[in-house]
Amino acid sequence: MSLITIEHNPSDERLKELGVANWEIWEKEVSKFPIDFDETETAYILEGEILVTPKGGEPVRIVPGDLVQFHAGLDSDWEVVKPLRKHYSYD
Secondary structure, three states: OOOEEEEEOOOHHHHHHHOHHHOEEEEEOOEEEEEEOOOOEEEEEEEEEEEEEEOOOOOEEEOOOEEEEEOOOOEEEEEEEEEEEEEEEEO
16 A cells, blocks of 8 residues: 555545644745654645655655645655645544
8 A cells, every 4th residue: 555645636525524624734845854654644735846755665746736645654755846835634
């Protein structure tokens, strides 16, 4: 199983069902840094663009409108290509 799963442009119903509008917002300037996930994060990208490269894997491009799960156990390097704004929640 992939440690990053992306749902492109989920419906408004799906976002409502998940309660995305009530999740916290995280913002990050253009930068590069490692992130290791010890719990699963679900994020909905509002603005910006990131390239997430799992250790030993191929980069994954994530853009506005993507609903992403970063699964527990993912060790990754992030490159924020355009300033990022996302809703996020932990399981």
